[in-house]
Amino acid sequence: MDFDLRQHTHLLAICGSRAIGTHHPQSDVDVRGVAIPPARYLHGFLRRFEQADKDAAIQVFLADLTPDERTVCATTKLEGCVYHLHKFVRLAADANPNLLEVLFARDAEIRVLTPIGERLRDARQAFLSTKVRHTYTGYAVS
Numbered sequence: 001m002d003f004d005l006r007q008h009t010h011l012l013a014i015c016g017s018r019a020i021g022t023h024h025p026q027s028d029v030d031v032r033g034v035a036i037p038p039a040r041y042l043h044g045f046l047r048r049f050e051q052a053d054k055d056a057a058i059q060v061f062l063a064d065l066t067p068d069e070r071t072v073c074a075t076t077k078l079e080g081c082v083y084h085l086h087k088f089v090r091l092a093a094d095a096n097p098n099l100l101e102v103l104f105a106r107d108a109e110i111r112v113l114t115p116i117g118e119r120l121r122d123a124r125q126a127f128l129s130t131k132v133r134h135t136y137t138g139y140a141v142s
Contacts, residue, residue: 005052006060009035009082011117013105014069015098029069031061031080032102033112034088034120041084053081064111092127103127 012033017023019030037049052058058080062070065078083091083099092099103124113121 001049001052001057002047003038003041004060005035005057005082006064006112008037009033009061009112010085010114011102011120012061012064012082012110012112013102014109014111015080015101015105018069019101019105019109025072026076027072028076029065029073029078031058031078031082031111032098033080033082034085034102034117035082036085036116049084050087051081051083053079055079058082061111095127095129100124100127 010033012031013019014029015032016030017027035049035052037047041047041049055077058078061080062073062078065073088099088102092103103121110117
């Protein structure tokens with residue numbers, strides 16, 4: 001990946017145990033979000049971007065965290081995934097619980113939000129369908 005992920009990220013939220021209040025002091029910090037890569041990535045012939053989930057890529061978001069979250073990351077780690085808009089929308093339309101969590105995150109859990117990210121959150125109801133019952137049930141069972 002040869003572009004600034006932070007600059008191209010439009011929505012980033014705290015997810016997982018910290019978002020739902022089940023974390024403990026040693027819990028890591030999880031983020032998930034959506035990015036639109038530079039135009040040279042859109043055709044995918046020479047460069048591809050579907051998601052960034054390597055620790056080094058996610059570290060660019062440390063400055064976007066609260067001071068408490070940064071303190072935790074100093075002793076645990078910051079992990080997560082930022083998806084290409086195409087993949088994010090496809091997975092969210094399939095009622096993927098991890099992506100719906102980003103769209104429906106409380107405002108207090110949002111760490112990066114641009115006008116494009118706001119439009120995604122404004123349209124979040126459009127991603128809900130009867131599939132949600134099946135995907136969340138499968139998620140809970142596993």
